[in-house]
Amino acid sequence: MNPALQGLITIIIGVGGCVAYFYFSNQFLDKVLLPAKGANAGRNINRANLIRPWLFLFPAIFALGLYLAYPVVATLWYSVTDRNQGGAFVGFANYQRMMADPKFWEALRNNMLWLIIVPAASTAFGLLAAQLTDRIKWGAFAKSLIFMPMAISFVGASVIFKLIYDTRPVDQNQIGALNALWLQFDGGIGSFLILRLLPGALMICAAVLALFVAYTNAQTIREKGASAGSVLRIVLIAVMAYVIYATLGLAYGAFTNVHPYGEPQTWMTIPGWNSFLLMVVLIWIQTGFAMVILSAALRGIPEETIEAAIVDGANPFQVFFKIKMPQIAGTIVVVWTTITLVVLKVFDIVFAMTNGQWETQVLANYMFDKLFRASDWGVGSASAMVIMLLVSPILVWNVYNARKEMR
């Protein structure tokens, strides 16, 4: 049969079956099981109304339970059993094997870098784009162009960026934009400004920003005393301390590293840089999302607060950092966590571009590798549980907020 026709028929059966369930189950309830006429009409209507919510909810609960809730338990179970021993309970043996695998630690370390850099960069670019495009006439058009990568698949984006990172032998024209750009640098004054001073200065700025965040949180703890939030703040301060250490190290490196000018680079095989270049793909995709949400938040700020600040003599930077930022802080947290969730599950980009070679492994791809190439369900499940563990603070936080809102 023609594949198009076959597809069409399967589509009709799939969707039709679903609609038919709701229609006929309701008909059955009202006409056959508990008809709204005869001697018990009133009682029947009441009973039917007790059953109906579950009729409406049944497919959803069934699908959610089977496809999301059950797998959490099942994966947990698989992670403490051994498939080769007929599913016998082996305690933490799988986790121990995973811990002994250097590739796991590489994946975890890379994931941590992704978790810091991608949400930070996407949110920062998104905020910048939102702030800039809201001021101009053709802002809506500019926004939709920056937002466009959201519609492109991770695989499509990987192809797009593979073309940018492409390398040709030294005697040929470079067709990858990054190498073509790289060959423009020759070690002169321009190279110093762009490749050493600019990244160095940016890293120092980032370190100062992290220091500021750590300092304000330490202040808050000192003023308010110990509370439940203190733990979170202390964790945040510890992360910031690491960020300061890392950024200062990178700033030092920016000034001292020796660059191979004039030689085309195979970017995907340089450890460190390759992970960063993969992150660029996701930043490129997620910036539009951050921009759209933050732009709506910025427009939601009451005009009076800004007017009052300007009347009081605030300059544009003060207006932005002291008036606007505090009012959109909640939205920034939402954007940050949403992108964090995307990052934790990132698989396609690494799979398509390097497949975890050259020290670019991440957890989701590590897990796929263990599952379908090494056929090692124990370690695969264990690494899936690590992803779940990383997600769970956000899960708890979301549920807590949703409950609070409903009250």
Add this chain to the structure above:
Amino acid sequence: MDGIAGRTSALNWIVQISVVALVALWLFPTLGLLVSSFRTADQISGSGWWGALTASEQNLTLRTANPGDDGAQMLVDGVYSVQGQLFGEGSEAQISTWGTSSLRISEFAAGDTADLSDGETLTVQADGAYVWSSPTEMTGRGQRIFVTATTPPEFTLQNYDRVLFSGDSTDGMTRAFLNTLTVTIPATIIPIVIAAFAAYALAWMDFPGRALLIAAVVGLLVVPLQLALIPLLRLHLEIGIGKGYLGTWLAHTGFGLPLAIYLLRNYMVGLPRDIIENAKVDGATDFQIFTKIILPLSFPALASFAIFQFLWTWNDLLVAKVFLIDATGETTVMTNQIVELLGTRGGNWEILATAAFVSIAVPLAVFFAMQRYLVRGLLAGSVK
């Protein structure tokens, strides 16, 4: 607001220029793919795509006709010669220099005559016409010629023709395109139908455990897909679904439902209570209220989620790889086809770029047509 201090014009210019730069930076990668998909393999490897709009200088390796072929050689006045044209029909390339050795590719200028060994001579004109003559009969393959040629900008549709209509099983995307559609359409509609009923129940029906269910939906929103892979694949294999469309639809439905229920419930809760209560007083059943009132009113939210789910299922690789694609590869989807092309044809950018652009063209069209709903859905889904 910005007009207050009267210093708008300078600031405004800076803002305008920054936005132009930002947009250009964000558009540059996609544009590269689009331009490359309209270029031939030689053009792509000869120059960066940003040079596609101007005449480009390329180094090409070409070959004359084989003297051994029938009718290729002519005998005039005791001199054997092979004549012909190095470039294809209609080419406007101009040769500046050429050579017969890969070490000296610029040995001769266009129009020069080169002395080859054994008294053979070769003349190449700027337009690619050549005359290769010899006092004795020539045998074997044609002479290799290395040319440096300037080619005017030229675009071609042959990549699309090859990817879409050639029926080639490795390069062709037709089957993968249809498979992707077969996955996407039910995987978009089924969760909407299921979620709409559930959302109505959670928004407007009273029953014990409602708050708990809503909290559960919010919690399940963030459960990573990765956890579901092994247990569900195993389940599918055990109950006989195996790898196929049915399992993929079910998986996409399950993974899409939390967001669908969350978005739709939030929207339906905001609908005016009066309408629903009036309908109830008039004797409408819940089923009638849902289909006649709630569904039409919820159109914006339904459209928002439909776009999300469409983009997500169309662009998905992981679910398709795990639940759909079996060893025969009959049910491959476009994302998977592209990843395979990346492996087998890593250097053939004309095929890769075209295949990738075919796969992103549909989501891009949907995106630009229904951007309003997408933005609305994003705002409803995350700003809380």
